C-alpha cells in the first residue's frame with residue numbers, strides 16, 4: 161500500500177489525479193494528511209511544498225510526485241504531471257512555449273507542441289466568440305443508446321410519442337425569448353443527443369424557429385449536430401439550409417461496421433457516406449466528422465483505417481476523441497481502460513495527427529476527460545480556417561452561451577474571466593411543463609431586457 165503524506169500544502173485533489181494515473185483508485189485521510197493507494201507499492205512518500213520552486217505550489221507538488229512515481233515505476237504518461245481538462249490554458253499561461261511544458265510539467269514533446277499550437281488558435285477564436293452571444297439548443301433524445309454513452313439522452317425509440325411535445329416546448333421557450341433578441345448571435349449550435357432524431361415535420365419547425373428567433377444571418381455560424389447518419393434525410397437537410405444552417409456534423413465514430421453494430425449504433429459506414437454525399441448535394445460547405453480512438457471491439461489499426469476512410473471524404477473538420485469512462489455508460493471502467501488486445505492507442509492517435517497535419521488540418525480546440533486510456537485528449541482539427549467557433553465558446557470562461565432545452569446550461573461571462581451558470585431543468589417531462597419559465601429565468605439571468613448581448 162502506497163501512502164503519500166502531505167506537508168505544507170493541501171492539494172489532495174491534484175495529487176490524487178497523479179496517483180490515479182499510475183494506480184487507479186485512491187482514498188484520503190485528511191485527519192492524518194494522507195492519501196492512500198491500496199494497489200500501490202509498500203512505501204511512503206512525503207509530498208512537500210518547495211518554496212524555491214517558481215511553479216505555484218499546487219502544480220509543483222503534482223510535478224514532484226509525478227516525477228518520483230514515474231522513476232519508481234519506470235513509466236511515463238504523455239501529458240506528464242498535467243492532469244487537468246484544459247492543457248491549452250497552461251500552454252497560454254506559459255506563453256505558448258512548448259519547452260516550458262516539457263521542463264516544468266514533464267509533458268512529452270509531441271503533446272507539448274500540440275497544446276501550444278492548439279492554444280494559439282483557440283485563444284484567437286475565443287476572442288471572436290466573446291464579442292457576442294452564442295446560442296445552444298439541446299435535444300436530449302437519440303435513436304437508441306450507444307454502449308459507451310452516459311448522456312442524459314432519452315432513447316427516442318421508446319419515446320417516439322414525446323418528440324412532437326418536446327419540439328413544441330423548445331419552440332415555446334424560444335418564442336418567449338423572441339422579443340429580447342435584437343441582433344443575431346455570433347454562433348448558434350443545435351446539439352444533443354441527436355437533433356435530427358425528430359421526424360421531418362418536427363425537425364423543420366424547430367430548426368426554422370431557431371433560425372428565426374435568433375435572427376440567423378449570413379454571418380452567423382449555425383451548426384446542427386446531425387450525429388447519427390441514419391437520422392439524416394434529404395428533407396431535413398433542406399430544412400436546415402432554408403433555416404440558415406451552414407455547418408453540419410455527421411459522426412461515424414468508427415467506419416468499421418462490426419464495431420458500429422456491437423456498440424449498438426444502428427448505422428453502417430455506407431450510411432455515413434450516403435449522408436455525407438447528401439449533405440454536400442444540399443450545399444453544406446463545412447462538415448465535421450467525429451471519430452473515437454480506443455473503442456472496445458477494435459484495434460489501434462482499425463482506428464487508423466477509419467481515420468483514412470474519413471479523410472478520403474475530405475470533410476473540413478475532423479474531431480478525434482479518445483474513449484473515456486462515462487459514469488452511467490453501459491461499459492465498465494475496465495471495458496474502457498483495459499485496452500489489452502486493442503494495440504497501441506497512443507501510437508495510433510499520434511499517427512492520425514500526423515496524417516491530418518500532412519493534409520493541412522490544424523488543431524483548434526482541445527480538452528481532456530478523466531478515465532481515458534493514458535489520460536489522452538480530444539482534439540478538434542480544421543482546414544482552411546473552417547474552425548467551429550461555438551466549440552471553443554462553450555469551453556471558454558470568457559464567452560457567454562444562452563442555452564434552451566431540457567438540461568441546457570447557460571453561461572454568462574463577465575470581464576476578468578468570471579462567469580456564472582444557469583441551468584434548465586434536466587427532466588424532460590418537467591421541462592415540457594415549464595419551458596416558458598425556463599425562458600423567463602434566462603431573461604433575468606442575462607438581463608436581456610437591459611443588455612441584449614448578455615455581457
Ligand code: SF4
Nearest residue numbers: 302305306309311353
Ligand atoms: S449518439 Fe451520442 S448522445 Fe446519442 S447515445 Fe450515442 S453517444 Fe450518446
